[in-house]
Amino acid sequence: MDTLRNFGSSMNSLVVFEVVAREKSITRAANELNVTQVAVSRMIVRLEKALGTQLFVRSRAGLVLTDDGLLLERGVTEGFGFIKRAVSDIKQRQQRTQTVTLSLSSAFIAYWLMPRYQRFQSAFPEISLRFHVISGVLQGSADEADLALRPADQRRKSQQSWTFTPEVIVPVCSPSYLESHGPLDDARDLPKHTLIELVPTTINWESFQERVGMVGTVSGDPLIFSDYALVLQTAMIGRGIALGWVSGVSYALRTGQLVPASRHVVTTGRQYELISGQRPARPEVERVKEWLVAEMEADLQEVARMYPVLAKPEPPRGLDQPVST
Missing domain, CATH: 3.40.190.290 (D-Maltodextrin-Binding Protein; domain 2)
Structure with a gap:
């Protein structure tokens, strides 16, 4: 947890990264997140700077994840999946049915x-x-x-x-x-x-x-x-x-x-x-x-x-x- 707290970027940047990686597009990610393309681009640049590595490269088909980007995508997807299931389980417990x-x-x-x-x-x-x-x-x-x-x-x-x-x-x-x-x-x-x-x-x-x-x-x-x-x-x-x-x-x-x-x-x-x-x-x-x-x-x-x-x-x-x- 100390590593995540001190790695130099906010947790919001991981949310933005997950959407960009899934959509393979800054524009579509911005539309989904309801923010500007500039804000998304800045967040990705900030995350790459914190990690000291490039996460995406551009191609004709859109953004492509680098090897480090793929590694981070797997971790973020699994982590968010665990969080989603945990939240769902908590809500289920709170319901009478x-x-x-x-x-x-x-x-x-x-x-x-x-x-x-x-x-x-x-x-x-x-x-x-x-x-x-x-x-x-x-x-x-x-x-x-x-x-x-x-x-x-x-x-x-x-x-x-x-x-x-x-x-x-x-x-x-x-x-x-x-x-x-x-x-x-x-x-x-x-x-x-x-x-x-x-x-x-x-x-x-x-x-x-x-x-x-x-x-x-x-x-x-x-x-x-x-x-x-x-x-x-x-x-x-x-x-x-x-x-x-x-x-x-x-x-x-x-x-x-x-x-x-x-x-x-x-x-x-x-x-x-x-x-x-x-x-x-x-x-x-x-x-x-x-x-x-x-x-x-x-x-x-x-x-x-x-x-x-x-x-x-x-x-x-x-x-x-x-x-x-």
Whole structure:
């Protein structure tokens, strides 16, 4: 601490340095800090003078860190990260409830988690859930969440994870739609059905049909959405057939809001995981994780009992990257 106090520059200079190093621009750093470019430049010069070394060099692409600059950037980033987590932990302790942030798809929240949320609250009255919502493809950074539902291949080595559910896909529709239109078992059934599609996606109806050998015939006009929650809602009100990721539609299958619309069920061989960047995870995060895993296991067992076709899905044959669940 004496070294930091006496090294010849203020701690504010480290804050300025972190922003300049991250933005690689004096102008953008000044805008973020809401100060003038001159003030930022002076602070960096003062820091370099205190350290006796050059921290940046200019290039056509912007500012580039020197070797000493890279060394300082690692230290400052780690130090500020520790401070941020410490402040967050202190605030958490001061709150009567403990907040756990989950990064999930809109469909999973609406049609899997919310129907059992009252049961969660009864089990954990001291924990409040906050949601980072993804409307379509399950991807993106999990850094802002305590737990994120992601395909296993998106996990970084620095993150810990817990297996949550296999990727199993089955066409689903409302009971009334199935009664009036019949199942989608063969290519000849396609013209009488409306297929509900999620876009963008990497596992769509075309790839599913190729996977199960249902080719050569075109369906009726599709309904296309960019939010998987709307895909499922449209299927529930009887407007067509949607591809259902069993982990996301398990509650709707158990309650009869949706039913399998085909004898074809595909497993991709991929796993979805609950991912956390915390090591170790906070006790309340562990409790939420254990509850989610137990609920999903119970759902999958019950759905397999109700619909035997889901207990024996077709073996994987190498589909593209997974989408929302």
